Amino acid sequence: MSTTTVTESGEPQSQPIDKERRATIAVAAVVGGAGVVGAAVPFVASFLPSERAKAAGAPVEADISRIVPGEMLTVEWRGRPVWILNRTPQMLQSIRKADSEVADPKSLRTAFPTPAYARNDYRSIKPEYLVTEGICTHLGCNPIGPFAAGGNVLLGADPGFVCPCHGSTFDLAGRVYKNKPAPDNLPVPPHKYLSATVVLIGDDSKA
Numbered sequence: 001m002s003t004t005t006v007t008e009s010g011e012p013q014s015q016p017i018d019k020e021r022r023a024t025i026a027v028a029a030v031v032g033g034a035g036v037v038g039a040a041v042p043f044v045a046s047f048l049p050s051e052r053a054k055a056a057g058a059p060v061e062a063d064i065s066r067i068v069p070g071e072m073l074t075v076e077w078r079g080r081p082v083w084i085l086n087r088t089p090q091m092l093q094s095i096r097k098a099d100s101e102v103a104d105p106k107s108l109r110t111a112f113p114t115p116a117y118a119r120n121d122y123r124s125i126k127p128e129y130l131v132t133e134g135i136c137t138h139l140g141c142n143p144i145g146p147f148a149a150g151g152n153v154l155l156g157a158d159p160g161f162v163c164p165c166h167g168s169t170f171d172l173a174g175r176v177y178k179n180k181p182a183p184d185n186l187p188v189p190p191h192k193y194l195s196a197t198v199v200l201i202g203d204d205s206k207a
């Protein structure tokens, strides 16, 4: 689906998933119920930043009104995939259960610092919406998912994300499980809500 590299500055960064479609990438992945889930299905393209805005690395707005619970929208910001996952109560429960299994449950590590407004139980401003970069903190690959409980052998009975490069696994808050190659949780980009249905990625002034 995509490849990854490391920028000149040493930051892990995803390669554009489709150079012909450098704008919004919209992916829906339904997670819920039993069995194997996690297949990505194109579902909505809700914003289209201008070429100029993208070149400048400007913040981008994402319309989250059509992300139903259990689905995930991916938007592009500065060439990076940013996931917005609308988590169900069941998914939130799985995060609390994973507290003792993840390496940095409170997101206190500083290599990829989590903004203060996301250093909480669900790593998010609003409990239901996970906003995180889909970039592994090990060597910058793009994890895949979300998978439902039992949906990926590397996750065992847990739901979450899997980095296919070296097997790091993450819970539905983007927290890396213990004893994995990735040293840190998935990065949370600066962001804030402009309204109940619009989130701005790339700007957290007065978040």
Ligand code: FES
Binding pocket: 136, 137, 138, 139, 140, 141, 163, 164, 165, 166, 167, 168, 181, 182
């Ligand atoms: S890049 Fe993700 S585990 Fe190595």
